[in-house]
Amino acid sequence: xxxxxxxxxxxxxxxxxxxxxxxxxxxxxxxxxxxxxxxxxxxxxxxxxxxxxxxxxxxxxxxxxxxxxxxxxxxxxxxxxxxxxxxxxxxxxxxxxxxxxxxxxxxxxxxxxxxxxxxxxxxxxxxxxxxxxxxxxxxxxxxxxxxxxxxxxxxxxxxxxxxxxxxxxxxxxxxxxxxxxxxxxxxxxxxxxxxxxxxxxxxxxxxxxxxxxxxxxxxxxxxxxxxxxxxxxxxxxxxxxxxxxxxxxxxxxxxxxxxxxxxxxxxxxxxxxxxxxxxxxxxxxxxxxxxxxxxxxxxxxxxxxxxxxxxxxxxxxxxxxxxxxxxxxxxxxxxxxxxxxxxxxxxxxxxxxxxxxxxxxxxxxxxxxxxxxxxxxxxxxxxxxxxxxxxxxxxxxxxxxxxxxxxxxxxxxxxxxxxxxxxxxxxxxxxxxxxxxxxxxxxxxxxxxxxxxxxxxxxxxxxxxxxxxxxxxxxxxxxxxxxxxxxxxxxxxxxxxxxxxxxxxxx
Amino acid sequence: xxxxxxxxxxxxxxxxxxxxxxxxxxxxxxxxxxxxxxxxxxxxxxxxxxxxxxxxxxxxxxxxxxxxxxxxxxxxxxxxxxxxxxxxxxxxxxxxxxxxxxxxxxxxxxxxxxxxxxxxxxxxxxxxxxxxxxxxxxxxxxxxxxxxxxxxxxxxxxxxxxxxxxxxxxxxxxxxxxxxxxxxxxxxxxxxx
Numbered sequence: 001x002x003x004x005x006x007x008x009x010x011x012x013x014x015x016x017x018x019x020x021x022x023x024x025x026x027x028x029x030x031x032x033x034x035x036x037x038x039x040x041x042x043x044x045x046x047x048x049x050x051x052x053x054x055x056x057x058x059x060x061x062x063x064x065x066x067x068x069x070x071x072x073x074x075x076x077x078x079x080x081x082x083x084x085x086x087x088x089x090x091x092x093x094x095x096x097x098x099x100x101x102x103x104x105x106x107x108x109x110x111x112x113x114x115x116x117x118x119x120x121x122x123x124x125x126x127x128x129x130x131x132x133x134x135x136x137x138x139x140x141x142x143x144x145x146x147x148x149x150x151x152x153x154x155x156x157x158x159x160x161x162x163x164x165x166x167x168x169x170x171x172x173x174x175x176x177x178x179x180x181x182x183x184x185x186x187x188x189x190x191x192x193x194x195x196x197x198x199x200x201x202x203x204x205x206x207x208x209x210x211x212x213x214x215x216x217x218x219x220x221x222x223x224x225x226x227x228x229x230x231x232x233x234x235x236x237x238x239x240x241x242x243x244x245x246x247x248x249x250x251x252x253x254x255x256x257x258x259x260x261x262x263x264x265x266x267x268x269x270x271x272x273x274x275x276x277x278x279x280x281x282x283x284x285x286x287x288x289x290x291x292x293x294x295x296x297x298x299x300x301x302x303x304x305x306x307x308x309x310x311x312x313x314x315x316x317x318x319x320x321x322x323x324x325x326x327x328x329x330x331x332x333x334x335x336x337x338x339x340x341x342x343x344x345x346x347x348x349x350x351x352x353x354x355x356x357x358x359x360x361x362x363x364x365x366x367x368x369x370x371x372x373x374x375x376x377x378x379x380x381x382x383x384x385x386x387x388x389x390x391x392x393x394x395x396x397x398x399x400x401x402x403x404x405x406x407x408x409x410x411x412x413x414x415x416x417x418x419x420x421x422x423x424x425x426x427x428x429x430x431x432x433x434x435x436x437x438x439x440x441x442x443x444x445x446x447x448x449x450x451x452x453x454x455x456x457x458x459x460x461x462x463x464x465x466x467x468x469x470x471x472x473x474x475x476x477x478x479x480x481x482x483x484x485x486x487x488x489x490x491x492x493x494x495x496x497x498x499x500x501x502x503x504x505x506x507x
Numbered sequence: 508x509x510x511x512x513x514x515x516x517x518x519x520x521x522x523x524x525x526x527x528x529x530x531x532x533x534x535x536x537x538x539x540x541x542x543x544x545x546x547x548x549x550x551x552x553x554x555x556x557x558x559x560x561x562x563x564x565x566x567x568x569x570x571x572x573x574x575x576x577x578x579x580x581x582x583x584x585x586x587x588x589x590x591x592x593x594x595x596x597x598x599x600x601x602x603x604x605x606x607x608x609x610x611x612x613x614x615x616x617x618x619x620x621x622x623x624x625x626x627x628x629x630x631x632x633x634x635x636x637x638x639x640x641x642x643x644x645x646x647x648x649x650x651x652x653x654x655x656x657x658x659x660x661x662x663x664x665x666x667x668x669x670x671x672x673x674x675x676x677x678x679x680x681x682x683x684x685x686x687x688x689x690x691x692x693x694x695x696x697x698x699x700x
Binding site for chain 2: 041045164166167169170173174176177180184186187189190191192194195196197223227230231233234235395396397399400401403404407408411412415417420421424427428450454457458461462466492495496
């Protein structure tokens with residue numbers, strides 16, 4: 001506690017630190033909210049300038065950008081179905097339908113509070129047990145456990161947004177198949193890059209890099225939404241969403257308390273594990289909220305719990321991502337790799353000794369992340385009361401701006417115009433998938449979980465000598481795997497018994 | 508789980524109720540088989556990895572066939588119980604679309620494709636305001652104020668934020684004249700830098 005107070009005094013007692021803190025907070029939020037640029041863009045732009053800063057301020061600045069950036073992307077996800085960053089993609093699943101129902105204020109309010117709560121819990125856990133958690137997580141979670149975790153996530157993702165279980169499964173399968181385009185994770189063999197169909201040859205160098213999920217997310221959510229609304233305008237059936245300013249009540253938060261706790265834990269452990277991070281944490285947390293919720297039928301249609309799950313988990317991952325970085329010198333994602341770069345620029349080496357040799361740096365960072373998460377509530381509350389008014393602008397005027405943002409977002413990713421094509425084709429496909437009861441969210445879940453899942457599966461198979469018994473002898477992997485199998489079996493039995501018959505018939 | 512009473516058990520007077528599920532099954536299975544057949548093109552062994560490059564995608568294709576078959580059987584079972592599937596769209600009274608409405612719907616889908624085709628030749632900076640203008644016209648905006656104001660405002664914000672501040676370079680086209688105009692717009696946006 002003394003160290004934390006010391007860190008706070010150092011942070012707020014120095015005008016330069018204080019200025020950098022607010023710069024990181026506001027900059028992170030803005031960059032997180034604009035598709036096409038993100039906190040990594042800001043980080044990349046600022047990285048060279050860290051040479052002239054002292055290491056305490058430089059690391060603090062990047063950690064604040066990380067916290068604020070992960071929250072920022074929720075606003076556009078909720079208002080326009082455009083996730084500002086990949087980790088906000090699951091927020092679209094329920095955030096945007098809430099906006100359509102006139103509950104935008106409630107959705108943004110939930111994102112604000114849950115981002116702050118997830119982030120704060122994560123920072124507190126980080127401050128109290130960095131060493132223990134880092135050691136345990138790295139030892140206990142190998143590729144078999146990661147594969148089992150993803151399998152469990154996939155097992156429940158069939159229920160997201162689709163009209164029937166089967167349509168959900170088929171949507172996830174499409175995502176899994178799309179994830180195999182590119183090169184295989186073991187031998188680097190090119191897959192689906194070239195071939196022949198009905199005598200016509202096709203070949204694409206671009207496809208060897210795989211289909212990136214950002215253009216697909218922008219297409220499935222932003223473009224297909226613009227197409228849907230445009231068709232509604234053409235048919236005269238469009239209803240303008242009301243700009244709701246209502247904040248979620250304490251009773252509503254109390255109802256989702258278990259989801260918040262579960263999502264904090266999932267996000268936290270996803271953040272600790274290198275290579276998993278906030279994006280997968282948010283997706284897994286969403287699928288688990290769906291698995292355990294009493295209102296699972298409302299998921300994908302504007303369920304507050306969906307926003308809570310996604311936003312709590314992605315911010316909970318931020319604090320956790322600092323644990324392997326500081327304690328073991330292992331960066332788990334791009335932004336933590338930049339922080340690693342800062343350490344190297346200043347001739348420092350993160351690892352267990354950093355807590356002894358540079359305790360001031362560690363505690364300024366911890367304090368800054370704590371206060372940044374707390375400040376999200378204040379700035380987020382202001383945003384809730386202001387940005388929702390954008391919804392009062394006629395959609396006919398907003399649509400061009402949304403599409404231009406999406407185009408820039410897709411193109412700026414790799415400076416490839418093919419990504420813009422992929423986005424628009426995904427948008428058209430998404431429109432037809434949605435109108436026939438399939439789930440765009442399921443496709444995205446399959447795509448994101450599939451790529452990591454195959455890699456983890458291949459490593460596990462080699463590691464465990466292709467033996468399912470070896471796999472089941474690992475307690476965490478076995479538990480998650482069995483839970484996944486049970487989820488699939490029970491959902492199929494329910495479907496066969498006709499429990500979901502009304503839903504299927506409405507489809 | 509309590510059963511809903513929100514749906515009606517109806518009888519069909521149109522084509523066989525099995526037709527649509529069968530068609531949907533055929534589309535999915537056809538797609539999965541096509542993808543499976545394409546895996547043969549990269550069916551090479553990988554040292555120390557038994558499943559090779561094709562193991563995972565082939566498993567996904569087979570699962571897709573299983574899912575499509577499950578869906579088909581389930582829907583057949585539902586129909587056999589005497590309940591006919593109806594789409595919300597099918598239940599709504601069908602209105603005959605006028606030529607203008609068909610053209611409007613087609614334009615909504617075609618406009619982005621035309622834009623995508625044109626941008627590499629004519630450049631993003633020149634084509635995007637025109638694309639926005641065309642989109643608003645398709646969306647039945649007829650007032651000159653928004654028709655000029657919205658593309659202008661979005662373009663200016665884009666140039667200020669992405670071109671001037673973040674140096675995001677969009678395609679400038681490759682046709683003579685258009686290339687120069689696009690570069691001139693970029694030059695104007697970065698004036699004084």
